[in-house]
Amino acid sequence: MRLSATSPFDAALSPWADRLRQRFDLPLLVRWNNGPGLRLGQFDTPRVTVDVRDAAGAAALLSPSLDHLGRAYVEGHIDVSGKAHDIMDIAHRLAEAGSSTEADPGWVRRIARRMADAVSHTRDADRAAIQYHYDVSNAFYAEWLDPAMVYSCAYFEHGNETLAEAQQNKIDHILTKLRLQPEQRLLDIGCGWGALVLRAAQQFGARCVGITLSQNQFDEASARVRAAGLQDRIEIRMQDYRDVRGPFDRITSVGMFEHVGLKNLAPYFRIIHDLLAPGGWALNHGITSTDPQNGETSHGGGRFIDRYVFPQGELPHIGTVLTTMQEGGLEPFDVESLRRHYARTLQCWSDNFEASSERLKSLVNEKTWRIWRMYLVGSQWAFENDEISLFQVLCRRAGQTVDTLPWSRGWIYGRRA
Numbered sequence: 307m308r309l310s311a312t313s314p315f316d317a318a319l320s321p322w323a324d325r326l327r328q329r330f331d332l333p334l335l336v337r338w339n340n341g342p343g344l345r346l347g348q349f350d351t352p353r354v355t356v357d358v359r360d361a362a363g364a365a366a367l368l369s370p371s372l373d374h375l376g377r378a379y380v381e382g383h384i385d386v387s388g389k390a391h392d393i394m395d396i397a398h399r400l401a402e403a404g405s406s407t408e409a410d411p412g413w414v415r416r417i418a419r420r421m422a423d424a425v426s427h428t429r430d431a432d433r434a435a436i437q438y439h440y441d442v443s444n445a446f447y448a449e450w451l452d453p454a455m456v457y458s459c460a461y462f463e464h465g466n467e468t469l470a471e472a473q474q475n476k477i478d479h480i481l482t483k484l485r486l487q488p489e490q491r492l493l494d495i496g497c498g499w500g501a502l503v504l505r506a507a508q509q510f511g512a513r514c515v516g517i518t519l520s521q522n523q524f525d526e527a528s529a530r531v532r533a534a535g536l537q538d539r540i541e542i543r544m545q546d547y548r549d550v551r552g553p554f555d556r557i558t559s560v561g562m563f564e565h566v567g568l569k570n571l572a573p574y575f576r577i578i579h580d581l582l583a584p585g586g587w588a589l590n591h592g593i594t595s596t597d598p599q600n601g602e603t604s605h606g607g608g609r610f611i612d613r614y615v616f617p618q619g620e621l622p623h624i625g626t627v628l629t630t631m632q633e634g635g636l637e638p639f640d641v642e643s644l645r646r647h648y649a650r651t652l653q654c655w656s657d658n659f660e661a662s663s664e665r666l667k668s669l670v671n672e673k674t675w676r677i678w679r680m681y682l683v684g685s686q687w688a689f690e691n692d693e694i695s696l697f698q699v700l701c702r703r704a705g706q707t708v709d710t711l712p713w714s715r716g717w718i719y720g721r722r723a
Contacts, residue, residue: 319344319358322368326403334396336367354388354396370404372397372684376610380676390656390683398687442678444499444522446669450658450682455499455526458561458591459648459696469654472647477505480558483640483700483718484587486510490555493517493581495547496562500527500540507539512556517545547574552581557588564593568620571627575634582703585710588636591698593648595621610684614677624697631701640700640715645689648696652686 319336323344326332335352337343345352358364359382366378375397378384386393444455451457452470460472461479480502486492488511494503497516500523506512518524527542547562557578566574578588612619622630628638659666659682667675688694 319364319367326400329403330399332396332399333392338364352388353392354386357385357387359383359385367400368404370397370400371609372401373609373613375400376680376684377613379680380614380673382672390660390679391686394680394683394687397684442522442674443669444526446666447499449662449666449669450655454501454504456501457498459644460651460654461644462647462650465650469651469658472651472654473501474505476647477502478509479718480560480589480591480698481506481510483698484556484558484589485717486512486556489513491515491553491583492556492558493550493552493554495550495557495559495578496565497523497527497542498561499523500530500542502558502560503527503540503542504530504534504536507536508534512539514540515543515550515554516540517543517547517550519544519546547577550577550581553583553586554581555583555586557581557586558591559589560591562592563590564619564621566620568622568626571622571630572633575631575636577634579635579703584703587700587702589698589700590627590631592627592696593621594624594627594695594697596623596692596695598623598625611681615681621694624695627697627699631699632704635704636701637704637706638699638701639711640698640718642698643695644698645692645695649686649689652682652689656682656686 319338323336323346326346330346331348332346333349333353334346335343335355336346336358337355338358340357343355356367358367362381363378363383366374366383375384379386388396447455447457452460452468452473454470454473456473456476459476460467460469461476462472463475467475484492486506490512492503492506492512492514494506494514494516497503497518500516503514503516506514516527518527521544524542524544531537531540531542559578563571563574575590578590582588608621624641628641631638656679659679663675663679666678670678685694689696
């Protein structure tokens, strides 16, 4: 079926649809002005429907990178209905079809890298970037996170745990890896809403400092510490990691180093080195790129995230993480990939987000809702398809004698055996 002859987009979109049908059988309906629309495959009921609102929306379809499509959706040039995972699957297939007409991806990546090199990671710039992402609304995050409001990859030991169970498993997994002992001082760099330091104090008997640059997280984490009666064991600070003074027996950084910047990784790890007490251990838990050269995801997905979700965010390859960690004076001891776990975590978040859509629309504006809807399901797709990953790296100060290293990693899993 073709768009109505009176539609100004008929001439442009009909040949485009004809070319796509030669390559794909997509359960996609594209409509203009709620007309009968163009079918991109053989189906009775479309899984995804795109309503084109203006010329900018049509242009995005004719040059369908994930960046272009995502931007058109966020800015209201197109409306999209269907299940979130189906929408993302269709978007990737459209982007794949359009990739041959895009600019040379190597050129795009080189430009992106030069732009990243020019990014300023001053204290003020980093604070602004953090607050843009995390200070949306505590109520907004609470709708789709677990009750402890843990905003990082969960740990599914068997795959059938609830999100809340898996998030507690993750925190216990980290603290067990660190062999956290009662009365040890723990620093959590990027403490979020306080779940890790609360668990470390309550169940492991540690004395904790949690730092964040988000006002909303600081307020909520502080309130949760007071509610738990743990003010004598936990201090929450609005503080940049570059301004912390040690020493600490244990240091955690969970979902934070993505904001540091590639050029700043070695200095960042040097700061962790300097903050560690003799014999101390640290664990870095963060998202990595699987592209060793440019840190880019396919079809412009990374550009969408740079623009709308994580300003100034940069993802290193795991090789870069280990290299800069050693340049910073740290010795990696254990490296664990949790890629499958983050795909499952994002599925849980996205499902919660979809189920709470009406409530979420009452908490934020339409544009913000659209950004987060696509970000969550798009990230799930990227983890599922090995475009990004998640690694936990357990480390300590380099240069220590070999007899101070454990013989095995048995203690990491023995706690829950």
